[in-house]
Structure formats: C-alpha cells, structure tokens
Amino acid sequence: xxxxxxxxxxxxxxxxxxxxxxxxxxxxxxxxxxxxxxxxxxxxxxxxxxxxxxxxxxxxxxxxxxxxxxxxxxxxxxxxxxxxxxxxxxxxxxxxxxxxxxxxxxxxxxxxxxxxxxxxxxx
Amino acid sequence: xxxxxxxxxxxxxxxxxxxxxxxxxxxxxxxxxxxxxxxxxxxxxxxxxxxxxxxxxxxxxxxxxxxxxxxxxxxxxxxxxxxxxxxxxxxxxxxxxxxxxxxxxxxxxxxxxxxxxxxxxxxxxxxxxxxxxxxxxxxxxxxxxxxxxxxxxxxxxxxxxx
Numbered sequence: 001x002x003x004x005x006x007x008x009x010x011x012x013x014x015x016x017x018x019x020x021x022x023x024x025x026x027x028x029x030x031x032x033x034x035x036x037x038x039x040x041x042x043x044x045x046x047x048x049x050x051x052x053x054x055x056x057x058x059x060x061x062x063x064x065x066x067x068x069x070x071x072x073x074x075x076x077x078x079x080x081x082x083x084x085x086x087x088x089x090x091x092x093x094x095x096x097x098x099x100x101x102x103x104x105x106x107x108x109x110x111x112x113x114x115x116x117x118x119x120x121x122x123x
Numbered sequence: 124x125x126x127x128x129x130x131x132x133x134x135x136x137x138x139x140x141x142x143x144x145x146x147x148x149x150x151x152x153x154x155x156x157x158x159x160x161x162x163x164x165x166x167x168x169x170x171x172x173x174x175x176x177x178x179x180x181x182x183x184x185x186x187x188x189x190x191x192x193x194x195x196x197x198x199x200x201x202x203x204x205x206x207x208x209x210x211x212x213x214x215x216x217x218x219x220x221x222x223x224x225x226x227x228x229x230x231x232x233x234x235x236x237x238x239x240x241x242x243x244x245x246x247x248x249x250x251x252x253x254x255x256x257x258x259x260x261x262x263x264x265x266x267x268x269x270x271x272x273x274x275x276x277x278x279x280x281x282x283x284x285x
Contacts, residue, residue: 006274009281013223014243022142022156 019068133179134163140244141187147239148191150228155191162190181253188236188254195232226276234269237262242270 060072069075138159145155145162166173166186176182227235233255240251241262252259 006277006281009219009277010223010242010270010273013220016220017143017147017224017239017243018245020143020146021139022152022159 015067016063133173133183134166137180137183141184143244144184144187144236144239145191147227147235147243148188148232149194154194158187158191158194162187165190178253181250184240184254185256192232222280223273223277226273226280229276230269230272233257233261234265234272237265238269238273241266 058070060070060075062069062075064075064078069078141162142155142159145158146152149155149158162183166183173179173182227238230238236255237251240246240254241248246254248259248262252262255262
C-alpha cells in the first residue's frame with residue numbers, strides 16, 4: 001500500500017473517531033439538602049452533583065465515507081446521487097462495447113489477410 | 124462563587140472531548156464513561172481551583188488524563204487484553220476505523236494520547252504539551268514515533284492476504 005494511501009486511511013479513521021460520542025448525557029441534579037447544609041443559594045449550589053444517564057439512541061445512524069450521518073433524508077439524498085452516477089456510468093457501457101466490437105472486427109480482418117499471405121502458393 | 128450555569132456550560136462543552144480522550148487511553152467505552160463521571164464529581168469538589176485556571180480546558184483534560192492513567196495502573200494484571208492485529212492473529216477485521224483504533228490501542232500511552240489530541244482532536248502542539256505536562260519537543264517525538272508505527276502496522280495489515 002502506498003504511503004499517501006496509508007495517510008488517507010488514517011485521516012479518514014481519525015475523522016470518524018472524532019465523531020464518537022458517549023452514550024450517556026450529562027444531567028445536573030440537585031442534591032437533597034441534608035442536616036448540615038444551610039438553606040442559602042451558595043450552599044445549595046455546593047450540593048449539586050452530576051449524573052450521567054444514558055442518552056437516547058438516534059432513530060437512524062449510518063456512515064458514509066467514515067462520516068456519521070443521523071439524518072435519514074440526508075443519507076437518502078447521498079444514496080440517490082450515488083445511484084444517479086452509477087446509472088450514468090452504466091449508460092456509457094454500451095458505447096464501450098461498441099468500441100471493443102469495432103476493434104475485434106479489425107483484428108479479424110487483419111488475421112484473414114495474414115492467412116491469405118501465408119496460404120499463397122509459391123510462384 | 125461558581126454557579127451551576129458556569130459549571131454546566133464548561134462541562135457540556137468539554138464532555139465529548141473528555142470522553143473521547145478517556146476512551147482512547149483506557150481502550151474501553153464503559154470505563155471511559157465511568158471515568159468521566161468520577162472526574163466531574165472530583166472537579167466539582169475542586170471547582171474553585173478550576174475556574175481560576177488561565178486555561179480551564181487544558182486543566183480539565185490534564186486531570187482527565189491523570190485519572191485515566193491512575194485507572195490503568197490499578198488495572199488487575201489478569202484482565203484479558205483482546206488480541207490485536209499487531210500480534211500474529213488470524214483474525215481479520217474489515218472495518219478500517221476499527222483497524223486503526225486497535226492499532227492505536229497498541230501504541231504506548233504517550234504516543235496514543237499525543238496522536239489522539241493532535242490528529243483526532245486537532246489541538247495545537249502547545250496545547251497538547253500542556254495537557255500531557257511535557258515540553259513541545261517531547262510531544263513532537265511521541266507524534267513522530269506513533270505515526271511511524273501506525274503507518275507501518277497499517278501497511279502490513281492492509282496488505283494482508285496479498
């Protein structure tokens with residue numbers, strides 16, 4: 001594998017890694033005041049703590065070229081554009097076949113000519 | 124006085140970054156999420172120290188890294204480490220991202236962390252040095268060695284079977 005190709009693979013993988021997300025979200029939850037806590041704004045703030053709770057899973061997730069996509073419409077648009085391109089490319093194929101056929105006919109004619117030359121009776 | 128809003132804003136902004144760093148160092152998502160939770164509780168208790176820092180982001184990331192390193196040190200030696208592609212394993216992994224992630228997990232922690240902060244998170248060398256509590260030369264050396272190893276191992280892996 002070439003050096004540039006390796007770097008491109010690494011770049012793509014790093015971009016994908018940057019999109020990793022924790023499955024938990026941060027929620028600030030107020031602690032219940034206990035006996036030692038005084039009922040003032042400052043000390044109630046001291047009683048706050050963080051809870052990480054599971055984040056809701058997205059309804060739709062897919063990866064295109066290592067990029068995470070969570071929007072179904074966006075993903076379908078990419079699929080549609082890709083299929084359009086494939087369809088256009090496939091329309092080129094009959095033309096390519098015609099070029100090959102033409103080449104084969106020329107080869108066939110040349111072979112016939114060679115055959116005639118080799119089959120000529122010596123004078 | 125640190126109000127809840129300030130704390131909330133700082134950690135909501137940094138949480139994805141902290142989680143990814145913890146996951147990279149620990150090599151395990153669940154452990155990383157637990158580490159994040161422990162870190163936030165600890166930093167909340169020290170919030171007066173956090174807010175007076177010139178660079179709260181660097182301070183928090185450095186604290187996250189130190190916490191993860193402590194967790195690595197107390198890991199039980201009998202914990203099974205999954206086979207990686209750097210070993211002679213017949214296991215074939217199709218996903219390129221998974222391949223690169225496993226190769227990164229095989230790197231020494233300093234190289235892994237340097238590459239993660241610089242190449243994945245896009246931090247400047249100076250910032251990476253602050254988080255890792257080393258000088259910029261050390262960061263560059265870790266990056267150079269880590270990248271060379273990644274390229275070499277990835278080339279071997281992608282040519283497997285040819």
